[in-house]
Amino acid sequence: MYKYNDFDAAFLAERNAQFRAQVERRVDGSLTEDEFKPLRLMNGLYLQLHAYMLRVAIPYGTLNSAQMNQLALLAEKWDKGYGHFTTRQNIQYNWPKLSDVPDMLDALAEVGMHAIQTSGNTIRNVTADHFAGAAADELEDPRPVAELIRQWSTDHPEFQFMGRKFKIAVSGASNDRAVLKAHDLAVRIVQNDAGETGYQIIVGGGLGRTPMIGKVLNDFLPRADLLPYIEAVVSVWNQIGRRDNKYKARIKITVHEHGIDDIRERVDARFALIRPAFAGFDQQLFEEIKAHFATPAFKAAGTEAYDAAYEADPVFRAWADTNLEAHKAEGHAIATISIKKHGATPGDATAEQMRVMADLAQEFAYDELRISHEQNVILPHVHKNDLPAIHARLKAHGLATANIGLISDIIACPGMDYCALATARSIPVAEQLAVRFDELKIEHDIGHLQIKISGCINACGHHHVGHIGILGLDRAGVENYQITLGGDATWSAAIGERAGPGFAYDEIVPAVERIVDAYLAIRANEDETFLETYRRTGMAPFKAALYPEAQKKVA
Numbered sequence: 001m002y003k004y005n006d007f008d009a010a011f012l013a014e015r016n017a018q019f020r021a022q023v024e025r026r027v028d029g030s031l032t033e034d035e036f037k038p039l040r041l042m043n044g045l046y047l048q049l050h051a052y053m054l055r056v057a058i059p060y061g062t063l064n065s066a067q068m069n070q071l072a073l074l075a076e077k078w079d080k081g082y083g084h085f086t087t088r089q090n091i092q093y094n095w096p097k098l099s100d101v102p103d104m105l106d107a108l109a110e111v112g113m114h115a116i117q118t119s120g121n122t123i124r125n126v127t128a129d130h131f132a133g134a135a136a137d138e139l140e141d142p143r144p145v146a147e148l149i150r151q152w153s154t155d156h157p158e159f160q161f162m163g164r165k166f167k168i169a170v171s172g173a174s175n176d177r178a179v180l181k182a183h184d185l186a187v188r189i190v191q192n193d194a195g196e197t198g199y200q201i202i203v204g205g206g207l208g209r210t211p212m213i214g215k216v217l218n219d220f221l222p223r224a225d226l227l228p229y230i231e232a233v234v235s236v237w238n239q240i241g242r243r244d245n246k247y248k249a250r251i252k253i254t255v256h257e258h259g260i261d262d263i264r265e266r267v268d269a270r271f272a273l274i275r276p277a278f279a280g281f282d283q284q285l286f287e288e289i290k291a292h293f294a295t296p297a298f299k300a301a302g303t304e305a306y307d308a309a310y311e312a313d314p315v316f317r318a319w320a321d322t323n324l325e326a327h328k329a330e331g332h333a334i335a336t337i338s339i340k341k342h343g344a345t346p347g348d349a350t351a352e353q354m355r356v357m358a359d360l361a362q363e364f365a366y367d368e369l370r371i372s373h374e375q376n377v378i379l380p381h382v383h384k385n386d387l388p389a390i391h392a393r394l395k396a397h398g399l400a401t402a403n404i405g406l407i408s409d410i411i412a413c414p415g416m417d418y419c420a421l422a423t424a425r426s427i428p429v430a431e432q433l434a435v436r437f438d439e440l441k442i443e444h445d446i447g448h449l450q451i452k453i454s455g456c457i458n459a460c461g462h463h464h465v466g467h468i469g470i471l472g473l474d475r476a477g478v479e480n481y482q483i484t485l486g487g488d489a490t491w492s493a494a495i496g497e498r499a500g501p502g503f504a505y506d507e508i509v510p511a512v513e514r515i516v517d518a519y520l521a522i523r524a525n526e527d528e529t530f531l532e533t534y535r536r537t538g539m540a541p542f543k544a545a546l547y548p549e550a551q552k553k554v555a
Helices: 006-027 033-041 065-078 098-109 143-153 223-240 251-258 260-278 281-293 304-312 314-323 351-364 384-396 427-440 505-522 530-537 540-546 548-554
Strands: 045-047 052-056 082-085 091-093 168-171 185-191 197-203 215-222 324-326 332-337 348-350 369-371 377-383 451-454 468-475 478-485
Touching: 006 033, 006 098, 033 045, 052 098, 065 082, 065 091, 065 098, 065 351, 082 351, 143 168, 143 185, 143 223, 143 281, 185 223, 197 223, 215 223, 215 260, 223 251, 223 260, 223 281, 251 260, 304 314, 304 384, 314 324, 314 332, 314 384, 332 384, 348 351, 351 369, 351 377, 351 384, 377 384, 427 451, 427 505, 468 505, 478 505, 505 530, 505 540, 530 540, 540 548
Parallel strands: 168 185, 451 468
Antiparallel strands: 045 052, 052 091, 082 091, 082 348, 185 197, 197 215, 324 332, 332 377, 369 377, 468 478
């Protein structure tokens, strides 16, 4: 993983000292909240319902044990003992005191971390496939590309005060685990017919009040053209994007209004102008960055201990079947740690749990961890013989829930419990759903089913691309939950279809249960997933299950 050099350290020290002075001026009244707002947003500090919230960047979701331990320290020393992992691979602290934030930033800098560009109308934290560098289906590790983009975008003078935020994701695998088509811009590492490696560029994706699926802007971009091409894209959007209405200021609206062909023509013209200015320096930097992402020296051993535990322990076997994925190295696996124990807040991890995961990474996983946009934590490189010991440690700390990809592995935004923008609660709904389906003991029978919940139209919970999406809204002062079905966050990306009228807070869990019952009754066989069933049958059988009274009236 990338290690900060002297320049990085000096930059962070100067930036943090500057913000410390700004905080002091806010505390003593020299700055009003309106004057302070753009300054704090440049450093990842929000003002939520009850307190300030600090959002810390975890670029492309990669951490080492020292960094995870430092995140635990922040939670314990300056918050309420926990942090919240987000759908952009960041971590949020919901209860810091304003006067403590500079100390928190200095503590982050000690381990090469920061909160820069995790908020504001700028290029946000670059995300990536959370299995990067480990996945068996990967063409190339995308994290060097993500780091190159991070370095280029950090404090880029042209892109600090744009019309709206701009989100970038990168992947190098055949399976999309980074929700590429829901981003403002996505980079997919590909090979052309000649066997050359380059990039497919996708633009104009996004969720929120106007959800759209990204479109291919360039099918194959040569390696040397990546950074100037991305700069051309952002520059064109920054010039012609809407600024009269913040809800229409995202690049998805610009692409929609101008058309992809017009955008491509403008980007190509801008690219031709700025390409010479890069003069190959970006490629020199890229080669230096790649050296930081060398593959670990994987140990060679048999898998006898794993095989024995798998045969003898049904609890371990259930966890292994659900939470492990294929690794590119023989004898290894990718282990996802669920931080969604039934009834727990999705994405929340205590300081103690963070330290447990840090210790496991250092002892068993080549000192690497990943945060997924699905709000879980990954040990990307684990030898199979170490998995029984890892599982035992996880189990002792409430981290061994075998539910990855199942109905209780719910993505949920903080909702009205924390967020000043939210219009309904998300966390309690997620907790109740997880508990209910655990009580029914049918999670594994249901199979792969993704529920995603947002507490407002901004869609931070990605509800539009959930197999079952839930959107909480305010209807005359009462919480009302709309359901969408058939969303998809993979290469076959799709926006879910609204089922019909919304449900009250105390009706939403029974409504989801009726959807699941309908699915189990009509699926072609036990191997047909919920999404496959929905695509085969359409909305009708699920609508009938959701609104039985309406069906009686029709009859």
